[in-house]
Amino acid sequence: MAETVAGRYRLERALGRGGMGAVWLAHDSLLTRDVAVKEILFPMSEPGPANPADPLVKRALREAQAAARLRHPGIVTVHDVVIQDGRPWIVMELVGGQSLAQELRERGLLTQQRTAEVGRRVLDALGAAHRSGILHRDVKPANILLDGDRVVLTDFGIAAIEDATALTHTGQMVGSPAFMAPERVNGGPATAATDLWALGVTLYQTVTGHSPFQRDDMQGTLAAILTSKPAAPAHAGQLWPVIKGLLEKDPRRRLTAEPALRLLAAVAQYPGSAVAPKRRRRTPWSSSATMEAPPVTVAADTAPLPPNPVDSVTTLAPPLRRHRPWTAIGAAIAVTAAVTVVVVVTMSEDNPTVAPPSPPPSSVSSVTPRTLARNTLTGHGDVVLAVAFSPDGRTLASGAGDRTVRIWDTATGRSISTSKEHRGTVLDLAFSPDGSRLASAGDDASVRLWQTDTWKPVAKLELDFESVQAVAFSPDGATIAAGGLGGPVVLWDTRTLTERTRLPGHRDDTYDLAFSPDGRTLASSGEDGTVRVWDATDGTPVKALAAPKSVLGLTFSPDGALLAAGGTDGEVRLWTTADWRTGTALAKADAQIESLEFSRDGAWMLAGTESELGVPVWNIATGRLVREVEVNDEWPMIVRISRDGTNVATGTDHHLVRLLPLTDFTNG
Incomplete structure (x- = not known):
């Protein structure tokens, strides 16, 4: 050299x-x-x-x-x-600062406002290049430099003049795989629309920390690009319309530069989007700030719900059945097998978080509940993140980003009570075993207790946490457990409401809690990718179980023989509680798992997800993902099954509570 x-x-x-x-x-x-x-x-x-x-x-x-x-x-x-x-x-020229990829790794996620400003600057630069007949072909965080207030797009080293691309028509595919547009994966030419797609992936990664399509191998990544429909990230907020538009798989329908610039400019100027999000469970992307956002023009399919919902039972026509286009994967792999993909930078530079490949889901069917038109409960003004059945199944509680706890009659679907005691989002709910009390966990770092005969609050347990993410009663009703962001698992005596003990263990935040049916064991899950098992009687650590990714959902089987955990990578793992051997992984879901629930006979498992594909349903005996039950193109964030095993409640991103029979999920 x-x-x-x-x-x-x-x-x-x-x-x-x-x-x-x-x-x-x-x-x-x-x-x-x-x-x-x-x-x-x-x-x-x-x-x-x-x-x-x-x-x-x-x-x-x-x-x-x-x-x-x-x-x-x-x-x-x-x-x-x-x-x-x-x-x-x-x-x-030598540009100071660091790349967007470095910024994400070292400082974490950007605010919506900052993300919008970065996206607007990059889009402006792309527009100048496109008007000169030049394509970038490799837009990604590693090629975006941040130097103070300046945002600079670099590495046009693999760009080509739009009207002179003969040298790239030799079977080579240029670009970073996780950022490639579907038409490029299928062997089509690069266009200005392919750069816009890559910008959409970049914006998605900026608000989540990961690409929506990255998998462990090339085949899985390209298949995901062709078939996976990314769900709205919890922290996308006002950015989702532009990200969704840029990630339209059909380039003819993809959002073009001019409307994308208008959308990004609107978010960049909106002060309510200036708070940096945290990577955490069940954080609503629509909040009171959403209603104050500046007016933007979006596609017809992103029309918002009415701003002032009222208590009612709404009848909705069920959507047409929509099947995932898995048949396209074979064709895509056949195409990509014939080309050489030039990976121009290391995968770790662009994608600090890498999701594992999806297993072949040829047996998965997509269905719509037959009774979706019945028992749709409206009244919440924000995403519903918590639901819980009373022990007798006659009552359902729900909590949402609008800070309310609502109580419903499951027989009629009518609202019984609405309370707004929490100062923040309601993140979890749990009834005491005898049904006399309801516990609610909130983003305001508190647990509230409610007397169910009057639905009045009777106690407030405050923690030195940033947020309480999970709450659970022990089966004998003597203990309440809570865990959250920035703190250990805390146990209280329900009779005296005094703190019994604290269970440190997770290196990061605690996301979910579950008592075993016999009450002897408590399990907790966390962002550190572990499941911690404790002796519930004295708080002694029993086992630390390694899980692939941040674990958001946790549950014991009804007989206590199995513990299940699911998380951000869509994988559900099972452990046998007799020996805590390394768990068997169920077939991977194509969505982030937010909650898990066994059917009362232990034969099925349902999950709440951040995906329009709906509720995944697994057969426990075979480990197969047998179907995904759509809920009117909504994200079923939380799923709970009544104690008698007959009904399923879901809380969705459309501010709705759905009450459906279990047979809509288990019968093919």
Whole structure:
């Protein structure tokens, strides 16, 4: 490696590798300034100097020349292109700061407002490039530089002039797989719409920390791009309409630059989106701030619900059955097997969080509950994140982002009581075994207790947490357990309402709790990817079980023989409680698991998810995911089964509570 390039640019140190080459910090001895120099590498070429007649070399030169024509504050300026050892070296302005990928890794998720501003700047830069006939082809967090208030799109090193792409029609697919548009996966040409798709994936990753399509292997990633329909992230808020529009699989229907700019500008100017989200369970993306958001124009299918719902039982026509297009996977794999995918940067740079591949779901059917038109309970003004049946099944409690706890008569669907004691979102609910009390956990770091004969609050248990995520009664009713963000699991005596003990263990936040049916064991799940098992009588640690990802849902089987856990990667794992052996994984769901529930006979498992695909249903005996029951294109965030095993309640992102017979889920 020469220390000086073209007799002028002295290489100081490597800044990184990305695109089709390595980037160096260099000093321009002629103009006495620091610059960035990109060394174009051809990994498939023979060792030694490159052949100037090589098509790859010609393409690199043409792309460098194209990038040099661009003049825009949001695009890295190309100063010079020189040839050394037969290879082109691109001399560019040196931009300070760090990449968006580094920002996400080191500082966490961006606020909605900041994300919108970054997206707006990138979109403006892309517009300038597209008007010049140049495509970027590799928009992703690693290629977006943040330097103070400046947002700069870099690495046009694999871009090509739109009207001169003959050199890329040789079967090669250029770009980072997790950010590729479906039409590119299917072998179609790159267009301005493919850059917009990549921006949509980038925005999704900026508010969640992960790509919606990334899987462990190339085949799984490409299949997900073609078939997976990302659900709205909990922290997307006002960004969801633009992200959803940019991730439209049909490029003809994909959101174009002009309306996308308007949407992003509206969010960027809205102060209510300036609070950075936390990666945590059950955080509503629609809140009181949603109603105050600036007016934006969105597609007809994103029309909001009426802002002031009233208590009623609503009759809705069930949607047509929609089947996931799994048949497209085989065709997609056949296409991609014939092409060489050039991965231009390491997967870890773009995707700090990598989801495992989905197993073949050919046996999964998508169905709609036959009784969906009945027993739809309205009244909440925000996403419903908690539901609980009373022990006798006659009453249902629900809690939501509107800070209310609502009580319903399950026979009639009528509202019995509405209370607004919590100062924040209601995140979990639990009835005492005798049905005399209801406990509610909230985002205001408190547990409230309600007397069920009057539905009046009788006690408030305050914690030094950021938020209480889960609450549970022991089967004998003597203990209340609570866990949440920034604190251990806390146990109280229900008679005296005094704290009994604290159970430290999770390195990060606690997301869910479950007592075994015999009351001897307490299990907790956390963001650290573990399930902790405790002796519920004295708080002694029993076992720490490793799970693949952050565990959001946790439940024991009715006979206590199994413990199930599910989380952000869509996987559900089972452990046998007799020996706590490493659990068997059920077939993976194509959605984040928010809650889990066994049927009372232990034969089935249902899950609440962040997905329009609905409620996954597993056969416990075979471990197979047998169907996904759609709930009117809503996200069934929480799923609970009545103690007698006949009814299922779901809380959804459409501010609704659905009350359905279990047979709608278990009968094919």
